[in-house]
Amino acid sequence: MKKLEITPGVMSSSRNKLYHFTFFNIISFTLLSGNTITLFALRLGADSLLIGIISFFAYISYLCMPIGKSLVPKYGTVGLMGRFWFLRHLMMLPILFIPLAAIRERPLAVYGVIVFSVLGFYVFRGIAITGYNPVIGDIVEENERGAFLSRLQKIQHAVTLVVSIVMALLLGREAPLFRYSSFFLFGIICGIYASFVFSKIPEPGHTTDTESKNLWRSFTIAYKRKPFKQFITCHFLISLASFMITPFLIVYIKMVYAQPDNFVLIFTVFGSIGAILMALVSGFMLDRLGAKPLYFIFTGIIALAIIPTILSPDMKNQQAVWIFSAAVFFFHHMGSHGVLNSGQTYFFAAITAEERLDLGIVFFLTRGLGGGIGALAGGFILQRLQHYPALDAVNVFRIYFGFLVLFIIVIIFFINRMETLGAYPIRNVLAAIVSPREIRTISLLNRLDKFRTISEEKRTIRALAASKSELSVNDILLKLKSPRFTIRKEALTTLSTLPVDKNVADSLISQVKNHPFTTAYLAADIIGKRKINEGIPVLRLQLHSEDFFLSGKCMVSLARLDDRESLSDIEDIVRKTDNARLIVHGSVALEIFKDPYSIAVLLSKLTEKTQPYMKDEIILSIANILGFGEWFYPIYISFLKKNSVGISHLKDFINERGVGPHLSDKIDKLFQSLETGDRIQFASLGELLLKQIDVICKDVNCSSTFRKAIKDTNFTRLNRFCFLTAALILWFADV
Structure with missing residues (x-):
């Protein structure tokens, strides 16, 4: 069991290994499961119920995760996954010989081997993936997790896209069964290689024996927390609904529009394109906007994707069928994979690092339970509907998918009630994704995370100031902790243009209190300009600061906040000081107050030995206090x-x-x-x-x-x- 200190270098190396693993594993997965095994079973004469059972195995695998948990102390999470990932692919070897049984017309043997191999494939998968979430949690920083998961999704769906196209070209309209066997063999080889790659990842640091509690106890403790309770409920419901749809879209296309296997695979290619687009959108927005709004949006896309199947228009033109089917697969896969990606990000935000092992199992168990029930229920419902003589295939699926749309709408209401966990409100996010300004802001924020030089960082912060978007507030606040004065200064300049909330107010107050002689005066200025009344106490405190830049800005800001209690102190400072900056700022502050009794204080400064420009400031302030400053200013310039x-x-x-x-x-x-x-x-x-x-x-x-x-x-x-x-x-x- 390799346990290394998780340094940035180790994390980067581990992520690269996981990318490598994902590449070969997704080739294997595409060739051995999902649409491929469904088409293979349909080619062998399987009905909707058997398709549902095969699909159910993909989710019953999660029920085996407690077995994996019990083996973690012995093998470690990485060792466990490496070993059982290898065994998983060995379980698919018997399926290579199905064509021989099919030639001898032994359907029971054919279906028996399919069930045995697919069940074994998923049982060992369930044992293996126990440690997947702990590995992800340890090798990725929290603020980069959404982007990292999206990159994995890009790899997965890009590879799926290419493999699906190659398969569609090789299958043709009526591919021989032995061609499927060649796909399966190559998938097994890739899967075995992927298991060796994963085994090279260092063991996560948060999955020690003492940190793993009783699974049920961990669940009950977490379930008392509102965010986890809300999420796990929605996670179950959306898994149920999603997998009542996914495996049966292929059945729908084949039964309603009589499309051959290679065409169906082409449609799944469009599904992969949708999933890639989802990954691009998620990687671009997820860490910026938060998981909940995207979870909401992608769930809505699932519902929208199947509305056309309720209509199921009669299309005689093959090109129309292609466009229709491609669109359905495109948006369904975008939504279903987007829900998984954003849901997993929300899940990580709702739990602690020490809970990743136990609650990671709960996450997959919930998905497996919901997906398994959905797949079985979908197969059973479709089979029952098909027994009604009055219903043809088109109306069977209209009723079936119509019910699912209503069910998903109910789920959307549940998602809307979930805790935000730092995410932006859903309404704001819906507005942001159609706003060019907000899209540009998100792009700049992503660039801000990847700067290589101080000048590049400063340019990006300045560009964010021009955007004036609230999306940039949190990232700009982080820049106030920069060790570089110029970066903190740019960040404060940018904050002066952005919306103000409690976090912004607190940060500005902290700057005034703790950063004299550097950026405190800038923060004091912003507090006044943005009318942050919570800053009055700290401005009063720093009114007599030795940092005369800060003291001057405090006077002006207190005046802007109309803090009359500070007026006498400001007058006293102006009366006693000989500092040019304090006189100028004091004059401006008294001008803003417009107190008639301050005129005598200002007049007294005129007789002192000061530079002419100082007298100009005082005279203009007096004119403004008396109410004729606008008229007087250009005449005075002429004078x-x-x-x-x-x-x-x-x-x-x-x-x-x-x-x-x-x-x-x-x-x-x-x-x-x-x-x-x-x-x-x-x-x-x-x-x-x-x-x-x-x-x-x-x-x-x-x-x-x-x-x-x-x-x-x-x-x-x-x-x-x-x-x-x-x-x-x-x-x-x-x-």
């Missing part, structure tokens, strides 16, 4: 470029708007003093005008604040302040 042009714009404004006669002369003189630079006269006229004008902001008259400032030469020596004062006088002057 900064050339004083006389800015003053001319003010004159144009007063000429167009007009002003009361009691103010007109004073305003004209105010302009003259502004143009000549006579600050003493400007201060005198300005104070007089401000006594006659009410500068109202939120029902507060701010005239006294500006009268006090205009009497101070520290203010009037500033051209910018004087221009602001002249502008506000004109704005608030009586018409």
